[in-house]
Amino acid sequence: xxxxxxxxxxxxxxxxxxxxxxxxxxxxxxxxxxxxxxxxxxxxxxxxxxxxxxxxxxxxxxxxxxxxxxxxxxxxxxxxxxxxxxxxxxxxxxxxxxxxxxxxxxxxxxxxxxxxxxxxxxxxxxxxxxxxxxxxxxxxxxxxxxxxxxxxxxxxxxxxxxxxxxxxxxxxxx
Amino acid sequence: xxxxxxxxxxxxxxxxxxxxxxxxxxxxxxxxxxxxxxxxxxxxxxxxxxxxxxxxxxxxxxxxxxxxxxxxxxxxxxxxxxxxxxxxxxxxxxxxxxxxxxxxxxxxxxxxxxxxxxxxxxxxxxxxxxxxxxxxxxxxxxxxxxxxxxxxxxxxxxxxxxxxxxxxxxxxxxxxxxxxxxxxxxxxxxxxxxxxxxxxxxxxxxxxxxxxxxxxxxxxxxxxxxxxxxxxxxxxxxxxxxxxxxxxxxxxxxxxxxxxxxxxxxxxxxxxxxxxxxxxxxxxxxxxxxxxxxxxxxxxxxxxxxxxxxxxxxxxxxxxxxxxxxxxxxxxxxxxxxxxxxxxxxxxxxxxxxxxxxxxxxxxxxxxxxxxxxxxxxxxxxxxxxxxxxxxxxxxxxxxxxxxxxxxxxxxxxxxxxxxxxxxxxxxxxxxxxxx
Numbered sequence: 001x002x003x004x005x006x007x008x009x010x011x012x013x014x015x016x017x018x019x020x021x022x023x024x025x026x027x028x029x030x031x032x033x034x035x036x037x038x039x040x041x042x043x044x045x046x047x048x049x050x051x052x053x054x055x056x057x058x059x060x061x062x063x064x065x066x067x068x069x070x071x072x073x074x075x076x077x078x079x080x081x082x083x084x085x086x087x088x089x090x091x092x093x094x095x096x097x098x099x100x101x102x103x104x105x106x107x108x109x110x111x112x113x114x115x116x117x118x119x120x121x122x123x124x125x126x127x128x129x130x131x132x133x134x135x136x137x138x139x140x141x142x143x144x145x146x147x148x149x150x151x152x153x154x155x156x157x158x159x160x161x162x163x164x165x166x167x168x169x170x171x172x173x174x
Numbered sequence: 175x176x177x178x179x180x181x182x183x184x185x186x187x188x189x190x191x192x193x194x195x196x197x198x199x200x201x202x203x204x205x206x207x208x209x210x211x212x213x214x215x216x217x218x219x220x221x222x223x224x225x226x227x228x229x230x231x232x233x234x235x236x237x238x239x240x241x242x243x244x245x246x247x248x249x250x251x252x253x254x255x256x257x258x259x260x261x262x263x264x265x266x267x268x269x270x271x272x273x274x275x276x277x278x279x280x281x282x283x284x285x286x287x288x289x290x291x292x293x294x295x296x297x298x299x300x301x302x303x304x305x306x307x308x309x310x311x312x313x314x315x316x317x318x319x320x321x322x323x324x325x326x327x328x329x330x331x332x333x334x335x336x337x338x339x340x341x342x343x344x345x346x347x348x349x350x351x352x353x354x355x356x357x358x359x360x361x362x363x364x365x366x367x368x369x370x371x372x373x374x375x376x377x378x379x380x381x382x383x384x385x386x387x388x389x390x391x392x393x394x395x396x397x398x399x400x401x402x403x404x405x406x407x408x409x410x411x412x413x414x415x416x417x418x419x420x421x422x423x424x425x426x427x428x429x430x431x432x433x434x435x436x437x438x439x440x441x442x443x444x445x446x447x448x449x450x451x452x453x454x455x456x457x458x459x460x461x462x463x464x465x466x467x468x469x470x471x472x473x474x475x476x477x478x479x480x481x482x483x484x485x486x487x488x489x490x491x492x493x494x495x496x497x498x499x500x501x502x503x504x505x506x507x508x509x510x511x512x513x514x515x516x517x518x519x520x521x522x523x524x525x526x527x528x529x530x531x532x533x534x535x536x537x538x539x540x541x542x543x544x545x546x547x548x549x550x551x552x553x554x555x556x557x558x559x560x561x562x563x564x565x566x567x568x569x570x571x572x573x574x575x576x577x578x579x580x581x582x583x584x585x586x587x588x589x590x591x592x593x594x595x596x597x598x599x600x601x602x603x604x605x606x607x608x609x610x
């Protein structure tokens with residue numbers, strides 16, 4: 001199976017956006033776009049599906065809430081009840097208002113941290129990972145669009161040259 | 175230009191008439207004397223079959239029992255007398271606060287030079303048109319309170335004479351100063367509202383930005399004035415109903431209720447007008463932003479509600495905690511129910527990003543939020559004035575209908591007076607092209 005891709009470079013985000021739309025309209029498959037900064041509306045232009053991380057955030061928040069309820073009940077009611085300011089320490093419900101800040105914080109903590117970890121796993125990122133970035137200039141002022149070569153390479157290159165690209169490279173994708 | 179449809183006009187007039195009849199009935203059906211209350215109490219005791227027990231007690235200490243029964247009857251008599259007044263007050267305050275919150279939100283848009291909200295300015299100006307009307311109604315109500323009813327117990331010289339705590343506060347809590355402050359707040363707010371309206375209308379016709387700059391400066395000045403007066407207004411108009419009790423974040427708490435109701439009303443009116451084909455320049459990104467504010471401020475409300483509750487619960491100082499004891503004992507269902515309506519419900523239904531762009535979702539959530547905040551105001555006012563004698567009856571419902579009728583009439587009538595797009599604003603292009 002061929003992993004050949006064409007990397008077309010652009011030096012302006014507006015030109016890139018137009019190019020992405022043209023390439024999609026001509027039914028070529030865009031593998032990836034590398035940009036030095038987030039380009040507003042690029043995800044929609046590329047036809048990427050909306051992120052589902054919000055749903056995971058909600059579920060992680062629920063886990064955090066449940067965990068904090070269990071934790072406070074175990075610590076303050078079952079394991080070591082303490083008399084703090086004369087508040088009842090024998091039933092969770094009676095002491096619940098004091099636990100609400102902890103329940104809130106745990107919900108946020110779980111949602112935030114697990115969401116970040118999920119994001120890293122989903123994007124296959126981990127510490128010391130080698131960059132997949134095809135060209136170091138995309139961290140500076142260049143935008144790179146990778147289009148998969150499916151058959152006619154010359155035709156694709158000719159098409160891309162008309163989209164305002166400043167440089168074209170054909171390479172093997174690992 | 176918007177035309178006030180005859181259907182809506184008829185509806186508002188019908189609401190006013192039905193409301194007026196109901197409010198009148200509420201006042202007429204309030205007990206006229208202590209004896210009437212005694213009969214009422216006797217009937218309810220009989221109905222509960224407690225009369226036998228009362229008779230048994232009577233043999234031993236008949237003198238004391240009769241005396242305390244008289245005092246109880248008189249107490250209930252005053253509470254029942256207050257009920258139609260309080261119901262009217264809750265409704266008047268509720269709709270006034272929607273209008274006031276809209277004005278604050280409107281001023282924030284000008285000061286922050288927000289681009290997205292410009293297409294909604296005329297809707298906001300329509301809602302704030304109720305401010306002068308509601309202000310006059312409230313002021314008349316306060317004048318009547320000083321003479322006709324006992325909602326504000328500190329206005330009664332007899333009560334003050336026997337109460338050292340109120341005597342100590344008499345320098346602030348006295349009728350002339352109270353009415354003077356109310357006049358200053360209302361005048362200041364109405365003044366800014368009319369000035370801002372004049373400036374945006376002038377900006378539509380002008381070629382330079384001088385009106386816009388004046389609007390910006392006056393909005394900033396208004397917000398300073400508003401933050402101080404809103405806080406004092408909440409102490410005067412609501413907190414002083416319980417003259418012994420105080421909470422230092424009460425102003426913020428009332429503000430959170432006010433701003434969330436206001437934004438909800440802006441969203442509901444916008445969706446209504448859009449449904450009638452008037453606001454073609456309002457897209458679902460604008461609604462999305464309003465719904466985000468509804469969501470955010472609902473959580474903000476819950477945060478303040480809980481902050482006020484938890485500190486008082488934890489410290490457990492008798493003079494503070496009575497406020498919540500009354501609410502837990504006599505108002506459990508509305509007091510805890512509103513937390514569900516104002517927090518849990520909007521949290522769950524408006525959390526999803528896509529739902530915030532669907533008009534009927536916003537309408538459903540909005541109606542629930544408005545009901546919840548009506549109950550919030552109800553639970554702020556009623557325990558102090560009618561105590562355990564509360565119920566949702568003809569007085570409460572018809573007061574809401576009456577003021578709602580006036581509100582609809584004034585708001586939609588004001589909207590016919592100017593084009594629905596503030597086309598002179600320098601941010602109008604940004605607002606029209608706003609998308610998420």
